[in-house]
Amino acid sequence: MSSPRGWAESSSLVALRRVLARGATVRRVVARRAGLSDHELSALEMLSRDATGPGELAGALDVTRPAATGIVDRLVARGHAERRAHPADRRRTEVVVTDSGRGEARTHLLPMFLALAELDASFDDAEREVVARYLEGVVAALDAVAAEPTDG
Structure with missing residues (x-):
């Protein structure tokens, strides 16, 4: 990819481009090794930092609520996450990473x-x-x- 006119590509920009590309590759490789989809791995990473609700997970992953429910269902089925009643609002559910899920991410x-x-x-x-x-x-x-904003 050539540089736009008037824009010099410094060594730090070249290195950054390599980091971004390599990061995407590593994410796919790690997800595949763990037997997870990219979204499942991203969800595990998020849940490792803090419990969250399925709706918030959908927004963070940029997927629909039904897709987020499917991601959570698969993580729960593998023992990597659990659904719990929200401590402050019993009508809500939060998703919490388990030791298995934390260990899966840590291993890789x-x-x-x-x-x-x-x-x-x-x-x-x-x-x-x-x-x-x-x-x-x-x-x-x-x-x-x-x-x-996206077109369309």
Whole structure:
């Protein structure tokens, strides 16, 4: 892909493009190794951070509520998640990751997390600050693209 006129592709932009492409590949590989779909893996990652309702899961995964229900059903059937009554509103349900689900994700991702932690430890605080600022900018740019209205 060529660069737009007037835009020079720096080494950091080339590296970022490689990271984004490799991240998509790793997600597919890890999901396949775990016997999960990409959406199921994404749901497990979300649930590992915090319990959430099926509706919120649908929104975060950008799928319909029925599709999110199917994702949750499959995770529950594999023992990777459980449905529970919401602690503050018993009419609602929340989905919680189980030890099995947490272990499934950890098994496939821990070597990468350890390597990233080692890389992070090699930077001083000032370098980490620059990297964090760059990555927050990347997230903002990605969010802007995702927020653009679709045609049709």
